Amino acid sequence: MVKRLKVLSALILCILALNVIGYAQEVPFGADYYVTADVDNLQPFVGERILYTIRFYDAISPPSHVDLPDFATFWRGESTAATRAEIIHGRQYLVKEQSIALFPTRAGIQVIEPTVIDILETSLRSGAQLQTESLSINVRPLPENAPDGFSGLVGQFDVTFSLEPTTLQVGEAAIFSVSLLGSGNLAQAKPAAPALPEDMWRVIERPASDIQRNGPLQSRQYRWMIIPLRAGEHVLPAPTVVYFEPQTESYRIVPGEPQRIVVRAADDGTVVLSAEAVNIEAAAEGAAFTPVLKPIDNIQFGGVNSGGRFWLWLLPPIITGGALIWRYQQRKEAQRKQQQAAWYAARKALAQAKKKRAYHYVRQAIYRYIEIKAQGVKPLTREELISIVCEHGDNRLAEALNICLQQADMGDFSPKTLNKDAPLQPLIEQTRKTLQALEQTWHD
Template sequence: MFRSLLMALAALAAAAVVASAADPSLEVTLEPRRFGIEDAARLEIRVLEPSGTPAVDLGALTNLQVVGGPSTGTELSWINGSATRATTFTYMVQGVEVGAAAVGPVTVRIQGLELRSELIAAEIVPGSVVPQQPAGRRSVFPTDPFGDLMQRRQPTRSARVELRQVLDRDRVVLGQPVLARVVLDTTAGGIDGFEWVDAPSYPGWWAQRVEPPERIAGEVVEVDGIRYNRFVVARHVLVPLKTGSLAVPGVGARIGFRTGSLFAPQQVVERTSPELVVAVAPRPPAPVGYAGAVGDLRYTASLEPQRIAFGESAVLSIELKGSGNLPLVEAPALWPSSADCETYPPEEESSIAVDDRGIHGSRVWRMTLVPRNPGELELAPVELAVFDPAAGSYRKQALGPVRLVVDAPPATPTPVAEPETADPQARPQSAQTVTDAPERGTPQWLWVAGALAVGLLAGGVVTFLVARRRHVALPPRREGESPAERARQLQVALERWWLDARAKPRGEALEGEMQALRRELEAVRFAPGRADHSETVSDLEDRVRGLMRRA
């Protein structure tokens, strides 16, 4: 009997599989077909017995636009022992203007099979035709939790939805940052969608978008005696680029929301914010040493290392740190300097953050110094300035003096010949050698002169090769050294070599090639993003070595 039961179940399963293998079909519904310009309708596309993943094409939407979806779902039902599967795609659509509207024909493609619906007509009327709740039994709750199930709806409360721009200040000085926020204030039960119609744009301003948080949380605010849930939808930090009355243009968005419970019909409205105006005052005449810094910013200077050997280089750094218009500040025009040092164009490193606190971080400029002479050098002080908006005046800062100790190279020892010692026993031997020389036919002085000449020649060749090798020596590669770092090492070596090479007879002829190599090395060092330039740096290294050998 148990075996018979198993066979019966197997037969039922086989029948269900056969039943589920019916041909796919398509159902398209639009509810309601008559709705207001402020309402949204539900467009549902139902594919029965799909044999794969359906691809939906809504076709032409006449006087309609999609404002939500698609949301997808899968159904599996058993009717009289037969299994039925269906996949649904749900869209929310809204009318563009009052008048006739239509959907489709809708086309669905499944593994080479094409299903096509009929045209669905609709009508868009003015205002909203969302059914109002009839008067009758009232619930003790603001929203009846069982109203949707029992068809007893409470009177619809009118929801307020407002789009506003909020500035942290409306009067600034030229260069002073402003935090601009676009906020959505609503009394509705929930926000279903948000789409820009006129996205934020700020002509006349330097603008940087603040990245939104992973999760947007609302806060309760009160405006004109009404309590709203406020959501921040966009944040920008702005810096004015000119004086006068500077406009912050209005923005516009299309917003979908529900007035009551989760099952209440969705409504879609468009809201705009008015244009705002910020008064931008000019700064007073700038002192010498001002590079455009505005805010709570400070300059500092440092030198590393503070003691070097003659022929080496040191790096002088100027750092600007704090909160203000950091990205718009130019490199310092004045540096602590000395006539006894060669200087090279500075390189920059930035670490800047833009968030709800504004613009803050630091910028560092570094300049390479190569002393011309040994000794203790003093880099003369300079005065830089920052405009402080809170005080309404410039704050000057003195950098320096900075001291650098350059050790002289060690003295080269002078070789001294040792005096010959008298050897009484050597004289007879020398005399014997001189006496014997004529017998061998070769004078000994000739052998001595020849050996001396060969020694001098070999020593000169070795000295020349060693000097030449030292002359073109480049710093060795360090493990993990990036192409930009290697380019900096090559540029420093090239510039040090040029200090001596330019005074040589061929220096003038090589200057053009030296300057070209220097520009190419700087291009690698300051390339945007510092991409991989390994092959370029290797080629430049060969060219630098070749140039040094030709000097």
């Protein structure tokens, strides 16, 4: 299975590399900029991963803003971006490529609306608007008569099972895990929970691990706490994972091995859930466990009476609520401090501009302000800075900042004999007013 996945990964990369050659031929001769969009599969199944890719061919590097469609009938997955240079029709273009993983959620013809790119107007060039063509995706339904245990997994996976420990006491917890490696909808679906008798076991779902990515392959681990309620030597049924494989258009059943587990009786004969099984720890982390099977009515909690048991069940949501409120307040306080830091850094740089290297400090005020407001994301290019302002402010303020930067560039890099008498105070004041207006309209 692993060998088959490696071959699949290599095939995907080869297809993507070959497709790049054809896309460049779509750029009209003499165009300053051009945009295309495509998907790698026009007939996917429900839940099957497809890749939506936008390519923006740019020969003059204008400030721009990208408005993606809402992908209403698709679940949106990971996104990657890359930039490269290409010579097309004897002219060099900067090709900015963004790929977004999509998973269709509904069968039938699903339309992806156009992506719109606004070319912002500057003092040297008029604005424009580009858009891609809409794409019609014929989403096929999954075949009927899915096997028992199918929970919506679609893709191609390598599956491993584990159970630890295999010797424990009544009321203690073992961890049963299922690890999936491959390409598919790991974020939207998961394996079915272990099917165990309710009078002998309690099953509690644990949070799944984060999705790990390695090129086109992904991996994720799903875990359940299995708590025995009776002593003895037990053989758990062989676990299975069922998923639909689009390449073969068929359901696949991956079986595991039966698991042997030895359960010792408690000294006093009662069933007391261990501290690990109580979800207070999860509540402190802001995420309580979700019981998959119903709790057993006759469990004894180490001599705690019914009133005490009632308050024990109330404790986790109380702790969870308090933790969420505290985190919300901390987040708001951090945002307030971040706003103050951005405005303070900008004012400090503008104050320096009145003394020396004025044009340099005007640029620094703008870049430092945007860097802090965007939570440390450094706008390495002018276009990236303008795009961030458009996203969190508005286009008019983005254009005003762009003009301030252009004036600073002309003042700093033109011959000194031309700019020695240029008035600096109006530029500093205009920059201050623009940043102050952006401070009032900035939104996350």
